Amino acid sequence: MLQLSARADPAITLTRVARAFQSGGDEVVALAEVSLTIAIGETTAITGPSGSGKTTLLNLVAGLDRPTSGTVIVLGQDLTSLKERDLTAFRAKSLGLVFQDPHLLPGLTALENVIAARLPWTKRQLLEPEARKLLKVVGLGSRMNHPPARLSGGERQRVGIARALLGQPRLLLADEPTGNLDIGSTEELLNLFEELRSDLGLTVVVATHDPAVAAIAHRVIRLSGGRIVEDRLQPSAERIEVRELE
Amino acid sequence: MALQQALAALLLSGPSHGYQLMATLQAELGPLWETRSSRVYLTLARMEREGLVTSSRIRQDSRPDRHVLRLTQRGRGVAEQWLEGLGPADETVVRLAVARLVIPDRFEALAAEIASQRAASLQRLRELRRQATEGFQPEALDAEIARAQSDLRWLALVRERHVEIVARPTAKRRSGIASAERTG
Numbered sequence: 001m002l003q004l005s006a007r008a009d010p011a012i013t014l015t016r017v018a019r020a021f022q023s024g025g026d027e028v029v030a031l032a033e034v035s036l037t038i039a040i041g042e043t044t045a046i047t048g049p050s051g052s053g054k055t056t057l058l059n060l061v062a063g064l065d066r067p068t069s070g071t072v073i074v075l076g077q078d079l080t081s082l083k084e085r086d087l088t089a090f091r092a093k094s095l096g097l098v099f100q101d102p103h104l105l106p107g108l109t110a111l112e113n114v115i116a117a118r119l120p121w122t123k124r125q126l127l128e129p130e131a132r133k134l135l136k137v138v139g140l141g142s143r144m145n146h147p148p149a150r151l152s153g154g155e156r157q158r159v160g161i162a163r164a165l166l167g168q169p170r171l172l173l174a175d176e177p178t179g180n181l182d183i184g185s186t187e188e189l190l191n192l193f194e195e196l197r198s199d200l201g202l203t204v205v206v207a208t209h210d211p212a213v214a215a216i217a218h219r220v221i222r223l224s225g226g227r228i229v230e231d232r233l234q235p236s237a238e239r240i241e242v243r244e245l246e
Numbered sequence: 247m248a249l250q251q252a253l254a255a256l257l258l259s260g261p262s263h264g265y266q267l268m269a270t271l272q273a274e275l276g277p278l279w280e281t282r283s284s285r286v287y288l289t290l291a292r293m294e295r296e297g298l299v300t301s302s303r304i305r306q307d308s309r310p311d312r313h314v315l316r317l318t319q320r321g322r323g324v325a326e327q328w329l330e331g332l333g334p335a336d337e338t339v340v341r342l343a344v345a346r347l348v349i350p351d352r353f354e355a356l357a358a359e360i361a362s363q364r365a366a367s368l369q370r371l372r373e374l375r376r377q378a379t380e381g382f383q384p385e386a387l388d389a390e391i392a393r394a395q396s397d398l399r400w401l402a403l404v405r406e407r408h409v410e411i412v413a414r415p416t417a418k419r420r421s422g423i424a425s426a427e428r429t430g
Contacts, residue, residue: 049406074332128418152256187391191376211402217366235362237370241334 009076011171011203012038012061019056020225032226033070038219040170045203045214049224054207056235057182057223058175061205063087068106075170092121096169096202100179102160104148110135110155113145114163125212127166140191154185156160161192165200173185174206178213190216248337249281250289251328255341257317258325258348264290264313273417274343290315299322329358334365335397342404348411354408361401370392383390 008021019031031221038044044055057063061070063079072079079087089241104113115132117125135144138158140151148156157177164172174193178186193216197204206217214220215234222230256267261429268286271279298321301313308366318326329345345353353380371394375387404411 142253183392187372187375187388191372194372211361211365211398212368214367215394215398220362220365230358232358232362234369235366237363237366240367240370 009040010037010040010073010207011040011075012036013071013073014057014060015071015073017057017060017067017072019060019065020068029068029226031060032227034223034228035070036221036228036231038203038205040203040218043199043206043217044219044220044221045184045217046205046207046223047209047211047214048210048229052223053226054209054223056172056226058205058207062173063091065142071233081191083153089121094117094169096161096164096166098157098160098164098172098174098177099238100176102156102163104156104159105171106148107146109145110140110151110159110162113148113159114166114215118166124201130168131166134165135159137165137196138162139188152185152189154181157181157185157189157191161196165196168200168203170203172202172204174204176208177206178208178210184214194206195235238240248328249322249339250293250298250334252340252344253286253289253346254317254325255348256300256327257315258322258329261314261316263315264319265314269419270347270416271343273419274347275340276280279340288321293321297321313346330359335363335364335367335393338397346414347416350412353412354405357401357405359399361405364394364397364401368398390400408428 003192014034014036017031017034018029020029022028028202034053046057047065048054056065060067060079061074063072067080070080074090077090077094079090085161104110105116108116111128111131114135115127118127124184131178132144135141138161140158140162143151143155147191148159151159161177172193177193179187181189190213193204193206196202204217206213208214217234219233220230221228252271253267256262256270262270262289263316265283267285268281275281290301294301294315297318299315299317301315304314304319306312307382316394324339329341329349331342341360342353342357342410349356368386369392372389375384375401378384
């Protein structure tokens with residue numbers, strides 16, 4: 001099991017973070033005073049039923065949303081103090097985001113889709129070698145020039161992951177990344193996450209309602225009604241059951 | 247499967263007799279689990295020989311005498327270890343069925359602990375799967391991975407419903423199943 005170092009700066013620190021929304025004159029609390037710390041290099045699963053606050057929490061860490069109160073520090077940067085423009089730049093440089101649907105642009109190839117998201121910050125010529133390398137890493141070396149329509153659901157999600165990894169972010173955030181995938185593609189994708197974490201030293205946070213997906217994590221945080229109701233390190237299996245032919 | 251441990255664990259909630267223990271298991275687990283009376287009585291006799299239970303005879307006027315069973319200290323240890331320790335995946339349903347009755351306040355924590363262990367097994371199976379390339383090994387591992395995934399999803403449901411599950415009264419009788427269905 002991963003040893004969590006108390007000395008290393010954490011990748012994520014949330015302090016008394018709350019997020020409430022207005023709905024028809026009522027205040028709906030999506031996240032209530034959540035505090036947590038996630039270490040660098042750790043894979044963490046945020047689990048819980050629909051409406052428990054998983055996506056809200058991930059969006060706050062991704063800087064896609066701002067808390068009603070509390071502070072969100074990601075890779076040493078206090079996101080709550082950043083202006084919108086700086087937040088966008090921070091997100092582009094430091095974070096990789098993977099969603100349930102990768103929303104690939106249909107008129108572009110897999111390679112162009114990987115590159116497109118970073119074009120506002122970097123020239124295409126500089127991005128292309130890394131994009132090609134990443135598509136090979138995610139197993140799409142022979143499909144770089146295919147449009148999304150000619151890729152399977154699992155392959156499209158892999159393009160989404162390559163796109164998220166462009167620019168070498170240190171933190172990968174994934175919201176229900178296997179939600180649209182079949183069983184085989186889900187397993188392949190989870191293996192890929194594990195390889196990326198160990199090969200690239202990424203910190204990975206996955207929000208999922210599926211405990212079989214959460215099992216890839218070193219640590220599982222369970223939310224219910226916008227609160228953390230469980231936070232446990234995953235034990236490692238010393239041995240697994242072996243059957244005997246009789 | 248684990249009949250001795252399940253019987254011992256049921257006795258954690260107090261003395262009982264063979265027929266009652268068998269009826270409880272049958273009623274709680276329903277038609278998919280077979281509990282033969284001959285095996286129950288043989289197992290209880292062995293448990294007494296091994297010092298896991300003691301029995302005392304209670305005379306009944308119109309019926310055969312009843313043997314009331316009590317757990318010994320050793321029996322209690324065996325029961326608690328089986329119920330709350332690490333155990334084989336295929337005993338999970340029986341463990342949780344008994345835990346619902348004898349440790350309802352720890353039922354959800356036990357389900358969480360079993361899920362945690364199952365998740366660790368799934369992690370290990372996935373590691374092995376990444377290395378497996380020969381013969382039928384990948385498929386044999388896929389079968390275990392699918393089983394572990396399914397167990398985890400089921401355990402998550404059990405945890406979500408734990409309040410309702412624990413509040414449900416003890417089952418009184420077993421639902422029927424056609425003998426042709428049972429024997430195939």
